[in-house]
Each structure stands twice: as C-alpha cells, then as structure tokens.
Amino acid sequence: MTNFSELNISESTLKSVKRMGFEEATPIQEGTIKFAMEGRDIIGQAQTGTGKTAAFGIPLVEKIDPKSPNIQGLIIAPTRELAIQVSEELYKIGQDKRVKILSVYGGQEIGRQIRALKNNPHVIVGTPGRILDHINRRTLKLENVQTLILDEADEMLNMGFIEDINTIMESVPPERQTLLFSATMPTPIRKIAEKFMKTPEVVKIQSKEMTVENIEQFFVKSHEREKFDILSRVINVHQPELAIIFGRTKRRVDELSHALSIRGYLAEGIHGDLSQAKRMSVLRQFKENKIDILVATDVAARGLDISGVTHVYNYDIPQDPESYVHRIGRTGRAGKSGVAVTFVTPREMGYLRIVEETTKKRMSPLRPPSSDEALIGQQRLAVESLAEMVDKNNIGDYRAFATELLEKYEAVDVIAAALKSMTREPSDTPVSISEERPLPARKERSGGGGRSGGGGYKGNNRSSGGRSSSGSGRSSDRGPSRRTGGRDGSSSSSREGSASRGGRPRTSSRREN
DNA sequence: AAAAAAG
Known part of the structure; x- marks a missing residue:
C-alpha cells in the first residue's frame, strides 16, 4: 500500500486529496500516477469503482498551469452522467490549485457552454458528440492541450463513437500525453492506441478487483x-x-x-x-x-x-x-x-x-x-425502525401521548398497533406493465436464412390456430432447427409450487383478462 | 432489438 504522500504530489493537490478522504492509493492509482507524472502515455485496464478518476485526475491536475488561459486537458467520456461525475471529482482534486474544469455534453444549452468556454477553463470533460460540435463551431480551442484522456474507451466503441474519437484525437496536438482507460481491449481500441499513443505503459489491475x-x-x-x-x-x-x-x-x-x-x-x-x-x-x-x-x-x-x-x-x-x-x-x-x-x-x-x-x-x-414472507419482511422493517427511533431518542414530545395511551391499554398492544401502522401491507393495487417483446430465442450457429427481420417471433407457440394477434400468419418460415432440447414445456420442476396455485391447466385460453 | 450520443 502506498500513501499519497509518497507519490511526489504537490502540497496543494495533496491537501485536496486528503480533504476528499483519500489516504492510500488504490492499485490503479499507484500504477498510473507514478508513470503519468513522468509524462508517459498509459493504457489503464480497470473499471470504475477502482479509483480510476483520481488515477488520471491527480497527474492531470499536477500538470495544469492555472495561470495560463488555455485549455490544457481534454477528457472524453461515453455518457453525460459520467462526464458530469468526472468533472465533479476533478474539481475537487484541483480545488486548492484553482484549476477550472468545464463539462460539455449534449442536452445542455450550447450557448451557455460557449459562454463558459470564454471563461478560460483549463480542463474540458465531455461526451463525443458535443465536443465535436464545439470543434466544428470553432468554439473549442484544443491547440494547447497537453493531456488527452479517454475514459471507458471500450464503451465508446460499443456505442459507435469510434469515428468521433478518431476525429477528436486528430484535432489535438500530437505532442501530448495520452491516457486511455478501458475495461477490455478489443481490436479497434488497440488500433487507436497504436495510432495515437507513444510506447504506452500498460497498467492492469488484478482480475480480483475487476x-x-x-x-x-x-x-x-x-x-x-x-x-x-x-x-x-x-x-x-x-x-x-x-x-x-x-x-x-x-x-x-x-x-x-x-x-x-x-x-x-x-x-x-x-x-x-x-x-x-x-x-x-x-x-x-x-x-x-x-x-x-x-x-x-x-x-x-x-x-x-x-x-x-x-x-x-x-x-x-x-x-x-x-x-x-x-x-x-x-x-x-x-x-x-x-x-x-x-x-x-x-x-x-x-x-x-x-x-x-x-x-x-x-x-x-x-x-x-x-x-406472507413479504409481509414478515415489512414487519421486521417496522420493528427495526421503531427500535432505531428509540435508540436515537427521536421521539419528540410524544411521551405524553404514550402515557395517555398506557393508562387505558396494555403496553404490548400499543406497541403492536404502532408497528402495524408502520407496516406496509402487501398492496394489491393493480398496476399495468406492458408485456415486453421477448428476446429472440438464442440462435445456434444457424448458417442460412439472413432475410431481413430475422423472423423474430418464432416462439414455442403450439399451433393452436386461433388468430394470434394481428394476423400476418407467417408460419411458413419455420426455422430448420426447431430444437427440442431442454425446453421447459411441461415444467416438471414442482419447486416453487406456490406460483401456479390454481393449478389451471394451460390450455388455449390465452388473453382472457 | 434496445440503448447511448448531436440536434
């Protein structure tokens, strides 16, 4: 375990980090901070919850010159919420050094962001679409960026941002430091790394944490x-x-x-x-x-x-x-x-x-x-919260009323009544949840077919005839492989017997409510 | 087939 004070971090940043309640560096932080402070490019393989943001945030903040009016750091994140979260944490890390962070993402009025950009932030955190938008409007000046960070790179790939990422990375000066974080390293991400990074150090955290x-x-x-x-x-x-x-x-x-x-x-x-x-x-x-x-x-x-x-x-x-x-x-x-x-x-x-x-x-x-079990759960909850109120002496001036009740009733009855009033009985309020279209049954390496639409509705409908909703009976395309394997069909399970209480034979009577 | 992200 390494303490942050052993990592050559400046006084002001150390102060911020301490205020955030961090004492010891997590594995990803230890590995990343050391190399990043030497100016190395880094590929970090880790998920969130491992302290990833501080891992790149601390060396980034260290490198910022707060007196300069230029944007010196750019962070790209896959979702808006993540961008916001990252910028909040960076703000805390850079607080004592007075580093100005700005997040830019879709769904927020762009005029406001443009005005905020004129306020000379040092670090931009954003989502790909809006960053590109700003680049095209020439409202985002990236020619002084010294650190570029890709957060959750594989997610951005999954979401189809890979082209955007390429474009953004090309708009940042090549003589910069690049940090790339990704839980997995699929080929397109590897390619990005080869194209845009200089002999990156790979910091992988043990699979245990992942x-x-x-x-x-x-x-x-x-x-x-x-x-x-x-x-x-x-x-x-x-x-x-x-x-x-x-x-x-x-x-x-x-x-x-x-x-x-x-x-x-x-x-x-x-x-x-x-x-x-x-x-x-x-x-x-x-x-x-x-x-x-x-x-x-x-x-x-x-x-x-x-x-x-x-x-x-x-x-x-x-x-x-x-x-x-x-x-x-x-x-x-x-x-x-x-x-x-x-x-x-x-x-x-x-x-x-x-x-x-x-x-x-x-x-x-x-x-x-x-x-019944659900009810017992609720009752237990009532008992706990009642006990907690007593423990915390969170009773206010109800004592007088309690005394009044006790003159007339047994204490045990009074408490029982209080518990009952705190218990949420299982509600039978009807609620409506639409039936979701079921996932397509997993297809096993079917070679052929390929016609559009993929014949999604191939359920295990017994051919009971009856105009199954909306006609269009396309019973012709029954796949070649109607497998019989472990389908549950007759559900011989018999555990959880309570579920089908009425033992209603499942005949063709569908949709009768 | 759905969701995310630029409107």
Whole structure:
C-alpha cells in the first residue's frame, strides 16, 4: 500500500486529496500516477469503482498551469452522467490549485457552454458528440492541450463513437500525453492506441478487483406477468437500503417506476429520453438517499459511481453478458457486499447460461417469496425502525401521548398497533406493465436464412390456430432447427409450487383478462 | 432489438 504522500504530489493537490478522504492509493492509482507524472502515455485496464478518476485526475491536475488561459486537458467520456461525475471529482482534486474544469455534453444549452468556454477553463470533460460540435463551431480551442484522456474507451466503441474519437484525437496536438482507460481491449481500441499513443505503459489491475466476487448472484425464473408481484415481494424481503432496478426499454422503465410509486416505494426512473435536468435531479436524489429505488435503462449501467447500492435487480435479463457485468457492478463496491437478482423467463434461460459462462460463476435459483414472507419482511422493517427511533431518542414530545395511551391499554398492544401502522401491507393495487417483446430465442450457429427481420417471433407457440394477434400468419418460415432440447414445456420442476396455485391447466385460453 | 450520443 502506498500513501499519497509518497507519490511526489504537490502540497496543494495533496491537501485536496486528503480533504476528499483519500489516504492510500488504490492499485490503479499507484500504477498510473507514478508513470503519468513522468509524462508517459498509459493504457489503464480497470473499471470504475477502482479509483480510476483520481488515477488520471491527480497527474492531470499536477500538470495544469492555472495561470495560463488555455485549455490544457481534454477528457472524453461515453455518457453525460459520467462526464458530469468526472468533472465533479476533478474539481475537487484541483480545488486548492484553482484549476477550472468545464463539462460539455449534449442536452445542455450550447450557448451557455460557449459562454463558459470564454471563461478560460483549463480542463474540458465531455461526451463525443458535443465536443465535436464545439470543434466544428470553432468554439473549442484544443491547440494547447497537453493531456488527452479517454475514459471507458471500450464503451465508446460499443456505442459507435469510434469515428468521433478518431476525429477528436486528430484535432489535438500530437505532442501530448495520452491516457486511455478501458475495461477490455478489443481490436479497434488497440488500433487507436497504436495510432495515437507513444510506447504506452500498460497498467492492469488484478482480475480480483475487476470481477464480481463480493456480489451474491441470484436468478428468478418467472413468467413475464408474474414478474412485478415477485419483484415487490423480493424487495419487501430484502429491504434494500439502496437499489437499482434495470429494465430493458425506456417505456419499461417508465412503467416500472410508476408502478412502484403506486405501491408506495420511493422510486424514480432514469433513461435517455428524459431531459438532462431530470436525469440529473433523479440521480442526485438517489445519491442523497431521497429515493430508495432507481429504475434505469442501461444508461445507468456503466461507469456511474454511486456508493451504497446494496441490491441490483435485473427486471429483464440483459441481452449481452457484458451489460450484465456492468449492471451488477453498481453494487458490491468499495469492498462492501452486494446482491444481484435477475429475472428470467423460461425461454430466456439460454441467455442466463451465456451470462454464467462469461462471469464463470453460477447464479443460485431464488425461490419467489410468498406474500406472507413479504409481509414478515415489512414487519421486521417496522420493528427495526421503531427500535432505531428509540435508540436515537427521536421521539419528540410524544411521551405524553404514550402515557395517555398506557393508562387505558396494555403496553404490548400499543406497541403492536404502532408497528402495524408502520407496516406496509402487501398492496394489491393493480398496476399495468406492458408485456415486453421477448428476446429472440438464442440462435445456434444457424448458417442460412439472413432475410431481413430475422423472423423474430418464432416462439414455442403450439399451433393452436386461433388468430394470434394481428394476423400476418407467417408460419411458413419455420426455422430448420426447431430444437427440442431442454425446453421447459411441461415444467416438471414442482419447486416453487406456490406460483401456479390454481393449478389451471394451460390450455388455449390465452388473453382472457 | 434496445440503448447511448448531436440536434
């Protein structure tokens, strides 16, 4: 372990770092700061939560001349939220040295940014689209940039920014220092590194920090229409302090957050169609614990560093396993433990296996709690918060009323009544969540086909005839490989028997509610 | 097929 004071950092920066509560450098910080202060180019392989921002932020701030009016550092980040987060942390690191940081990103009035740019910031943090926009408007002068940093480079690749990145990098003087951070190193990123970097030092942190070892991973096999009720029960049993629920689409997120609010949870949604102001306010409320549950699309899956997230729920299993790793990585951070629960419909079980192959870890099946268990969870919660109020002597002047009650009733009855009034009974308020189009059944190396549309709806519809919605019966293109393998069809499982209580034979009576 | 990011 290295202490920051051993890293040749200037007094002013050290002071800021101390104020932020940092004492010892994390592995990525130790490795990066040492080489970066020597002016070396660096490839850092690490995810957020490892102290990455300070790893490049400290040497960047060290290099800034606060008396110069020029932009000396440029940082490119994949999402707006990440750009904001990075600029906030850089501001703290550079506070004592009076380094001026400016973030530029889409969704914010560009005139305001242009005015702010005239205020001679030293460091720009931005998203690719808006940075390019400013370059084209000639409102962003990059000819004095000495340090260029790519944060989450592989994410920017995934999001299709690779061309933008190339263009931006070409607009920065070649005799600069370049730091590139990426969790993985796919070929296009490697190419960028070869093209734009000078004999970079590679700083890789041990795989231990990059995996998900302190996260307990569960899955719940559940049909689409049962998901929400099971989710509420699981939440009531888990009693998460801070939870993120991921949904697959923006619409899904809207409906879920609305439904949760109806049932009395403090939940808000966040996705890319909301105004930037709304996105920021939701995130801030979540960080300040004003809401307990953040419902999100993958906009919140990557990079965001929100401390204290105890549970992650994947209401829909993510398509690609990488997304899964990013999502559950929002919990179990900074050495704390976390819980991740993933809902998976029977026909999506193939995706689950793929995820498990990627993480090299099996998920444990989670039995959906009964409504009784959910209630007990709520009651426990009431007991805890009552006890906490007593412990903290947070009783105000209710003692007189308590005495009054005790003249008439048994103490135990009074307390029981108080507990009951604090308990949220499982609500049966109806909520509506649209059925999500199921993920396409995983195709196994089918060679042929390739006609547009990919015949998505190839479900395991028994051919029960009945005008399945919207006609257009394209039953002709039944794939060549209708496999019979482990389909659950008759679901011989018999555990979690409570789910199908009424034992209704699943005949053709679809859609009757 | 969805989401992110420039409007």
